């Protein structure tokens with residue numbers, strides 16, 4: 001009745017080829033998590049640990065907390081069509097056969 005159809009399913013596009021993924025069709029979601037791992041090894045820095053710590057704290061103060069968080073943990077969800085999913089899997093399994101190519105480059109993540 002007079003309402004806007006906000007309950008219409010949202011159409012997704014394939015992350016790689018841009019093809020429309022109509023609702024009700026089989027799509028694939030690639031979830032990538034990138035996080036920092038500390039190996040527990042502290043290297044003896046030049047100028048002593050105190051100075052190193054001081055510099056680190058200053059660096060943290062200057063940094064945008066959001067950026068800092070991104071550096072530690074980032075998660076991406078990509079919707080993919082079947083053929084792109086197959087290609088992506090192939091690239092992860094055989095990364096030496098060519099660079100990981102994303103249409104438009106990775107720039108789309110730097111807002």
Ligand SMILES: [Zn+2]
Nearest residue numbers: 014017081084
């Ligand atoms: Zn695709």
